[in-house]
Amino acid sequence: xxxxxxxxxxxxxxxxxRLADDHLxxxxxLSEWCGHAPMLxxxxxxxxxxxxxxxxxxxxxxxxxxxEGKGRDEDQLAxxxxxxEYVNCLMAERQNGDFAHTMLRQFYFAAFMQPLWQxxxxxxxxxxxGIAAKAEKEVAYHIxxxxxxxVRLGDGxxxxxxxxxxxxxxxxxxxxxxxxxxxxxxxxxxxGIAPDPSTLRPAFDAIVGPVFAEAGLDWVETPYGQTGGRxxxxxxxxxxxxxxxxxxxxxxxxxxx
Amino acid sequence: xxSQGLIGAKTDTxxxxxxxxxxxxxxxxxxxxxxxxPMPEGYRKTLVRQIGQHAHSEIVGMLxxxxxxxxxxSLRRKAALLAKVQxxxxxxxYLYSAAETLGVSREExxxxxxxxxxxxxxxxxxxxxxxxxxxxxxxxxDGAAIMNQIPLCRCSYGPYARAMIRVCKEESFHQRQGYExxxxxxxxxxxxxxxxQDALNRWWWPSLMMFGPSDGDSQHSDQSMKWKIKRFTNDExxxxxxxxxxxxxEFIGLTFPDPDLKWNDEKGSYDFGxxxxxxxxxxxxxxxxxxxxxxxxxxKAGMMAHGCARRHSRMRKNGKPAAKRRKxxxxxxxxxxxxxxxxxxxxxAQRAGPQALRFCSCRRRGDGASGRAxxxxxxx
Numbered sequence: 001x002x003x004x005x006x007x008x009x010x011x012x013x014x015x016x017x018r019l020a021d022d023h024l025x026x027x028x029x030l031s032e033w034c035g036h037a038p039m040l041x042x043x044x045x046x047x048x049x050x051x052x053x054x055x056x057x058x059x060x061x062x063x064x065x066x067x068e069g070k071g072r073d074e075d076q077l078a079x080x081x082x083x084x085e086y087v088n089c090l091m092a093e094r095q096n097g098d099f100a101h102t103m104l105r106q107f108y109f110a111a112f113m114q115p116l117w118q119x120x121x122x123x124x125x126x127x128x129x130g131i132a133a134k135a136e137k138e139v140a141y142h143i144x145x146x147x148x149x150x151v152r153l154g155d156g157x158x159x160x161x162x163x164x165x166x167x168x169x170x171x172x173x174x175x176x177x178x179x180x181x182x183x184x185x186x187x188x189x190x191x192g193i194a195p196d197p198s199t200l201r202p203a204f205d206a207i208v209g210p211v212f213a214e215a216g217l218d219w220v221e222t223p224y225g226q227t228g229g230r231x232x233x234x235x236x237x238x239x240x241x242x243x244x245x246x247x248x249x250x251x252x253x254x255x256x257x
Numbered sequence: 258x259x260s261q262g263l264i265g266a267k268t269d270t271x272x273x274x275x276x277x278x279x280x281x282x283x284x285x286x287x288x289x290x291x292x293x294x295p296m297p298e299g300y301r302k303t304l305v306r307q308i309g310q311h312a313h314s315e316i317v318g319m320l321x322x323x324x325x326x327x328x329x330x331s332l333r334r335k336a337a338l339l340a341k342v343q344x345x346x347x348x349x350x351y352l353y354s355a356a357e358t359l360g361v362s363r364e365e366x367x368x369x370x371x372x373x374x375x376x377x378x379x380x381x382x383x384x385x386x387x388x389x390x391x392x393x394x395x396x397x398x399d400g401a402a403i404m405n406q407i408p409l410c411r412c413s414y415g416p417y418a419r420a421m422i423r424v425c426k427e428e429s430f431h432q433r434q435g436y437e438x439x440x441x442x443x444x445x446x447x448x449x450x451x452x453x454q455d456a457l458n459r460w461w462w463p464s465l466m467m468f469g470p471s472d473g474d475s476q477h478s479d480q481s482m483k484w485k486i487k488r489f490t491n492d493e494x495x496x497x498x499x500x501x502x503x504x505x506x507e508f509i510g511l512t513f514p515d516p517d518l519k520w521n522d523e524k525g526s527y528d529f530g531x532x533x534x535x536x537x538x539x540x541x542x543x544x545x546x547x548x549x550x551x552x553x554x555x556x557k558a559g560m561m562a563h564g565c566a567r568r569h570s571r572m573r574k575n576g577k578p579a580a581k582r583r584k585x586x587x588x589x590x591x592x593x594x595x596x597x598x599x600x601x602x603x604x605x606a607q608r609a610g611p612q613a614l615r616f617c618s619c620r621r622r623g624d625g626a627s628g629r630a631x632x633x634x635x636x637x
Contacts, residue, residue: 257334
C-alpha cells in the first residue's frame, strides 16, 4: 500500500462500523433461514456462513469500540444504536426473498469482500490485518458455495433460471453502492489501512463474470443505483430487522445475558 | 452417502427359530449388528421407526430454538444459539444416514413426518415465548435427550450406536450451555430470575414426558430391551433425569412446579408427582400448541431448489458449453424424468426431491469441491 498518512480515530471508527454493520446485518438476514432452508444441507451451510459473518462483525465492533474510545462494547454498538446510525450497505439489509435471491446477495457481498480482505491482510493496521487473515479464508468458502448455487440455479430448470434472473434484476440497483468512495474511505486508504472501495470493482467483476458466464446469466445495468446506506439512509425493511435484533436489549436495558 | 446403495435393498429374512436364536445370541454377546448382517424384520422396523423419529426430532427441534436466533440478547448468545441449532441439523443428518443403512430413504422418512405418520419428540410442540426458554430447552430438553442417548451409544445396531457417540458429546455441550443461560438469568435482575422461573415452570412437565409412557403402557419396550436397542426403561431414565436435574435447579435458586417433589432417603432418589398423561397423548396426537405450525414450517422449507441442481450437474458432466446446453434443453425432449417445479412449496413430485438434491450435493463433496471451484473460477 501507499505511504501511510495517519488517520483520525473518528475516521477509523466510521470505517470499522461500516464493515461491522455490513457483516452483522447480512449475518442476521442469513440466520433468518435457520430451520427453514430448502434442504437439510443448506440448513447447515447457511448458519455456517451466518456464523462467519457474525464472528467477523464481533471482531470489528470490538475494535470499533476501542477506536472510538467511549467505552462502548460490541453489544452496545450492535444493539443500541438508532436506525439512522447504522451504516451498512443497502445490499446487506435487503430481505431474503427466495433462496436464489439470498444466494445471489451472498455471492455479491462475498465477491466484494474477498478482494477487500485480501488487501487488508497487508494493511498498516496490524489488528485489522489479523481480522482479515481469518475472514479471507471464510469468504473464499462463501464465494464457492453461493457461486455454485448461482450457477446451478441460473443454468438449471426454467423455473430456477427465472428466479435467478429475477434476483439479478432485483439486486442490480444495490451493487454500485458497494464501490462508493467518500471522505471516510479515502482517509483509511491514504493511511494504508484499507483500499478505497472504488478500486475493487475490477476484482469483483473478475469473480462475478465467470460465474455469470457459466450460469448463462447476463449482467443487468441500472441507470440509477440506490445509495445512502453509508450515511444511515436505509430502506423500510431495516427498521423491522432492528426491531427484532434489538428487542431484548430495548425491553430489558442494561442487563447481562 | 455410503448408505444409499441400501435403499430399497431386499430386506427379507427367513425368520425360523434357529435364525432368531442365532441373532439373539449375537446380541447377547454384545456384537454390533451391521447394515448387511441378517436381522429380523421386526428389529429392522423398530430401528427405522426409532431412528427416524429421533432424526425428525432433531429437525423439528430446530424450529422452537431457531425462533430466538434473530432476537438473541447479545452477539455471543446469538452466535452460540446459531451454532447450537446448526448442530441439531447435523444430528438430523447423521441420523437420517444411519436410518438409510436400514434401507429407508430420507424422503420416505420426511414424507412420513409430513403426513403425521412418523412422530417426533412432543416437547417441540410447545412454543418458545421468552429468551429463558432457550436456556430451559438446553438445560432440560437436551439434558433429557442425553439421558436417553447415552445408553444408545451401546445400542446393538452399529451405525446408530456410533452416530450417538458424537451426538452425545454435542448434546452435553448444549446442556451445559443451556444451564449457563439459566444460571446467568437466575443470578441476574429480579425480572431475569422471574423469566427463568417461568420457563422452568412451563418446560418441566413436558421434559418429563420426553421419556415416553410409563413402562406399563409402553408398546415397544420389552422387545427393544431384549434386542439391546434400549438399555433402560422409560421410567428408569425419567428417574435418572429427575435425580440429576433437581439439584441443578436448586443450586441456582429455582423451584420446580411439583408440590410432590421430594427426596426419598429410603430409595435414594426423588419422588415426584403424577404426569398428566392426557396432555401427553393430546400433544402426541397432534393437538399441542404448535403441532400444526411445526409441520407446516417443515413442509414450507420444502425443496425449492431441487431438480435444477441435478440438471446442471448432469450437463456439466457432458461437458457441453453453456450456449449449446441451453439449446439442447429447448430443442430436445427430456430423456429423463421431468424436472420438478422449482420454487413450489408444495411440489407434486416431492418424492424425487431431497434424495436427488442430496445426491448432487454429496457428489459435489465427493468429487473434490476444491477442484470444482478451480474449474468455476479461473485461476489468478
